[in-house]
Amino acid sequence: MKKYSVFEIAKQALKSHLGWEKAWENPIPKKKYDIIIVGAGGHGLATAYYLGKNFGITNVAIIERGWLGGGNTGRNTTIIRSNYLQDPSAAIYEKSRSLYENLSQDLNYNVMFSPRGVMMLAQTEHEVRGYKRTAMANALQGVSTEYIAPSRVKELCPIINVSGPRYPVLGALWQARAGTARHDAVAWGYARQCSAMGMHILQQTEVTAIKSKKGQVSGVSTSAGNIECQKLCMVVAGQSGHLAEMAGFRLPVESVALQALVSEPIKPCMDVVVMANTVHGYMSQSDKGEMVIGGGADGYNNYTQRGSFQHIEETVRSLIETFPMISRLKMLRQWGGVVDMTGDRSPIISKTPLDNCFINCGWGTGGFKAIPGSGWATAEMVANGFPGSLAEAFSLSRFKEGRFIDESVAAGVAH
């Protein structure tokens, strides 16, 4: 693999940019791999990358039904933050955020991480109390956040109307080191490095059955034939329930549709990410100038990657009160993704009832920010055979034992 650098760009420019090699290979599947990862989204690719980088395991296949990064990795609103309430969440999300800081250098691929700051608006008295509590919790966890007054909100984001009639801005939880990154580039950067380490990314290959005997997985049947493995790791977000059913167990997740939309591009007008959880809306401005808007999830099970019209209307309606200047913007595109929601709104990184089968799922509406940390923790679990310190609290057994990591309050629906 050729290293990307300014010199390489200059060299290629002299050759009319015809000399660039493919970023990743499209290999013929082998009969057997040490580890098969199902799902080449951000989390699956990151798991593969850290298996190679941290544990030297490279006989790995990443099997993808569609194209890599084409699911929720390419459908989110790219927000990265770690201002969670509970200790296990703060640990893994902060690990992830800190890995994002050097990810471009680590992957030799520009993921355009932009630590522009994220503010979560407090628009009710409950939120004021909740976010003050989160700021204190974050201070104890070593995550740098602060609770700021409306005047500071206005200073950081002048286009906000802080004195709206229905939901005035009473304050905000501000994380200056949070921000956004280019979502596709995260998937592409990981894929390029995985391919360079000799791993096989098998796109347009659908897993149709999981073969197991005596509590051990022996391999998978796919649309490209049978492939054997020593360990299997499922990282398929909204499809997790379906895949787990193939393996013979049921997960505490439900799949629902979550939507996002972007406006026509306009001149730079906001350089922070604003989340308004009471009214279920959040917004940031992309480098192209589009306002990127996310909203609430639908209330019912859905595998269609499209959501209800009324949720778009609700989201936009509520944002117009907070950002009056967007009222005349035209919306360019709208899309949906299938997210897997757990009962406590925290993810699952766990062993499964099958001995050599592992699962990473349940990120719900907020998986993008967690990609590097999740991959790091999952790789550790798959390589060692048991979860490490980052992952152990997120086990499947917590639902039976009542050890919830309750982020319904801290994270709400907006991520």
Added chain:
Amino acid sequence: MLLLFCPYCELEAEETEFSSGGQAHIKRESVGSSDVTFEKYLFTKKNPKGVHFERWRHSNGCGKWFHAARSTLTLEVYGTYKAQTFEPPQALQNKIRKKISNWKWELS
């Protein structure tokens, strides 16, 4: 937008008139249940990719709960029925089987 038929009002209405209440026909556990059955009741829902039986409430209408059979893959609503039953009406089951030949009714 889903169109649902309220079996009490005998009216078809848009999804915004209703609220979704999750999986139908679940066995409700209480004091004295084992951890495993309680976990299943609270968290381990069916989440099928295909035919789903779910509870809906006519919240901006009569306020009553009813059941619906809906595809989570196509969003097609196969039918709705009153909630005072332990399984979907035979006619509805036949209707679904006519569309999906290998489908059969299973309690959660």
